[in-house]
Amino acid sequence: MARRTDSPSRSRTTSNARPRRTPDQAERRRDPQRTRERIVEAALAEFSAKGFAGARVSEIAERAGLNKQLISYYFGGKAGLYQAILARWQEGEDAVVAGQQDQSLADLTTSYVARIPRDRDLARLLAWEGLSPDSGDAGGEHRTARMRQALEDLGRRQRAGELAGDLDPRCFLLAFMAAATAPATLPQLARSIFDADPDSEEFAQHYADQLARMIEHLSGE
Template sequence: MPSSSPRRSPKPQERQRDPERTRQRILDAAAAEFSAHGYAGARVRAIAARAGVNQQLVSYYFEGKEGLYQAMSQQWRQRQHELTPPGTPIPEQLRRYALEALRSPEGVRMFAWSGLQYTGPDDDPDRASRAESLADSVDELRALQQAGGLPAEVDPAALLVMLMAAAMATTTLPHVIEGVCGTDPTSPELVEHFADQVAVLARLVGLDRA
């Protein structure tokens, strides 16, 4: 019988493939755990079990729960840049954020949990990066107001909070939506319709002039 071909050494990228896959499995498991229980309720042991890895690997790749949460927050910030590149009109930004309930329900639930479990700035692992992003959005609304696009009596910061709450309502108020609309709040048809309506609301208050 002909001899079998000698085994070749794996290339560097092939040697890295399994660690990269393991790291992503941990991130996916963490998204499910954080979305189900929030940061305070999530357990590294449960994340490791979901990912099918040893608990020590979570510490090896992410240095514990806070490092893992920061890695996921960084992924979300990257998603934000992809979702609303510079020049995207505010109504369209809100529509796209509302549609994240379909594309990334875990991410939206994690954000909602961060509010439910908020106890103050000293207990908020993602405070600095989020504050910077929100400040930019408020500045954008203030500039629009100064240009005459918003009534003087409107508080840009309060308006931003209201619009963010509206965009997240299919995740944070599903029982209200089901009661009012009489339909499944997680259905793609409802989420898409609701996202369109959030954009309509933004246009009605003048945000299409930004």
């Protein structure tokens, strides 16, 4: 007698397979702006903890307390959600820069670095993007334009005497970005050096003040 080749387990798997579900109208109508916010906040936490490659849509949905199909509905999937986070970060950075043109370089440093505890996940996301080839260069074009803008501003400040004339603004900018995000990207070193919590507001303010003093010394005066 010929034996059947289909196993019971295979038959059950086939019969129980469910098609991908589109969020119903009630889900879509439930405060879409707030729903998007919850997804973005959960995704930022997940991406900053695991990078783009390690993050899972199901875990982002679980963090947000929402159906994972809503991520596809609002953002088109993980890649679209990652792009949305980068776009929001870029908008925030542009707004900060626009409001700080009249500040001295030292004061600009203090206000920027003091924000790191609030932007810790974004700083870690930036580190993941640099270390993981799977992240690609999603914000590359905007980032390049932003860095050129920053270099133009540093050139203006250098001509005004805020930065010593023998310093290369490009080297200064890279070193400053690394130093500003170090408490978020190298928290283990910060804890070992300071014996303090690098995520605390007190640490951030002290660190920001000290970086500002270092920059004041770089004026060459």
